[in-house]
Amino acid sequence: MNVGIIGLGLMGGSFAKALKRYSIAEKVYGYARSEKSKEEIIELNLVDEIVDIKTLKDNCDLIVLAIPVDNIISMLPEFLDISSNTTIMDLGSTKEFIVNNVPSKIRKNFIAAHPMTGTEKSGPKAAIDDLYEGRTVVLCNLEDNENIHVNRAFKVFQEIGMRIVVMDANEHDIHACYMSHLPHAISYSLANTVMGHEDPKSIIALAAGGFKDMSRIAKSSPEMWTDIFKQNRKNLLKSIDLFEEHMKKVRQMVEEEDYSDLKQWMKKANTLHEIL
Ligand SMILES: NC(=O)C1=CN([C@@H]2O[C@H](COP(=O)(O)OP(=O)(O)OC[C@H]3O[C@@H](n4cnc5c(N)ncnc54)[C@H](O)[C@@H]3O)[C@@H](O)[C@H]2O)C=CC1
Numbered sequence: 192m193n194v195g196i197i198g199l200g201l202m203g204g205s206f207a208k209a210l211k212r213y214s215i216a217e218k219v220y221g222y223a224r225s226e227k228s229k230e231e232i233i234e235l236n237l238v239d240e241i242v243d244i245k246t247l248k249d250n251c252d253l254i255v256l257a258i259p260v261d262n263i264i265s266m267l268p269e270f271l272d273i274s275s276n277t278t279i280m281d282l283g284s285t286k287e288f289i290v291n292n293v294p295s296k297i298r299k300n301f302i303a304a305h306p307m308t309g310t311e312k313s314g315p316k317a318a319i320d321d322l323y324e325g326r327t328v329v330l331c332n333l334e335d336n337e338n339i340h341v342n343r344a345f346k347v348f349q350e351i352g353m354r355i356v357v358m359d360a361n362e363h364d365i366h367a368c369y370m371s372h373l374p375h376a377i378s379y380s381l382a383n384t385v386m387g388h389e390d391p392k393s394i395i396a397l398a399a400g401g402f403k404d405m406s407r408i409a410k411s412s413p414e415m416w417t418d419i420f421k422q423n424r425k426n427l428l429k430s431i432d433l434f435e436e437h438m439k440k441v442r443q444m445v446e447e448e449d450y451s452d453l454k455q456w457m458k459k460a461n462t463l464h465e466i467l
């Protein structure tokens with residue numbers, strides 16, 4: 192099997208590494224837009240060859256879109272003339288808007304996937320060897336796909352050591368919002384709150400583990416996350432409203448010195464880690 196990867200940053204670059212590690216592809220082709228990315232991809236030896244989109248389409252059994260979620264949608268018309276045997280797969284963090292915007296001509300070929308693994312880093316240098324190992328990938332709306340493409344996706348994800356979960360795209364976006372998109376909104380808010388109040392010297396001198404843990408994902412790519420917030424806007428707004436209710440509640444308990452209720456509220460939060 193030949194695989195083509197469009198976008199060789201954290202997700203695409205790590206996918207290329209996993210394919211090599213498990214000898215899954217005969218040849219891995221890459222497509223990158225900027226000269227800087229191309230240089231980095233060659234230097235890091237992420238793919239066998241960097242090619243244009245036509246070469247990818249003519250030579251690959253599987254084409255992986257590992258680019259920001261709005262770019263995934265704008266790129267889809269490029270694939271209207273692909274062979275019915277070629278699988279296209281995206282790795283985007285949102286799913287419903289994407290599946291609803293796949294042109295009907297290639298809907299059977301298009302596998303909507305979301306690997307539930309990543310980091311706050313981006314670009315080719317962020318690619319890591321074992322990003323996918325032992326992690327979960329969510330595949331959405333597989334009833335819209337032809338079997339050849341579903342089987343190919345299952346085979347590749349299993350071979351790189353992933354656990355597969357199948358879900359409706361709408362349901363996926365709700366879960367992804369609470370487990371990932373809301374935490375990113377909170378982390379960005381925390382970072383901006385602290386920077387608006389503390390000077391850099393105090394931040395360096397006093398930042399402890401908790402603050403570092405909670406602000407790590409505030410380093411994530413604004414290009415990628417603006418698109419995600421845009422595509423999952425409805426769920427994100429609802430989750431922010433629910434989160435604000437909790438912030439109001441803790442504020443009120445502290446203001447009214449209601450420490451017994453505060454302790455109960457904290458104890459309830461502690462139980463999350465009995466599940467995790
Ligand atoms: N970062 C993470 O932890 C995770 C990201 N995702 C999703 O994976 C996708 C890729 O994210 P990352 O790899 O983290 O981003 P990244 O920023 O590390 O890599 C994306 C690469 O694609 C390139 N690119 C952008 N538009 C392009 C286009 N039209 N043609 C060719 N190259 C293009 C960029 O220059 C960049 O090198 C996104 O859709 C994101 O939502 C999914 C799970 C985890």
Ligand SMILES: O=C(O)C(=O)Cc1ccc(O)cc1
Pocket residue numbers: 283284306307308309310311371408
């Ligand atoms: O860095 C982290 O902890 C993440 O949460 C990474 C991440 C980012 C986006 C996703 O769609 C999935 C995972």
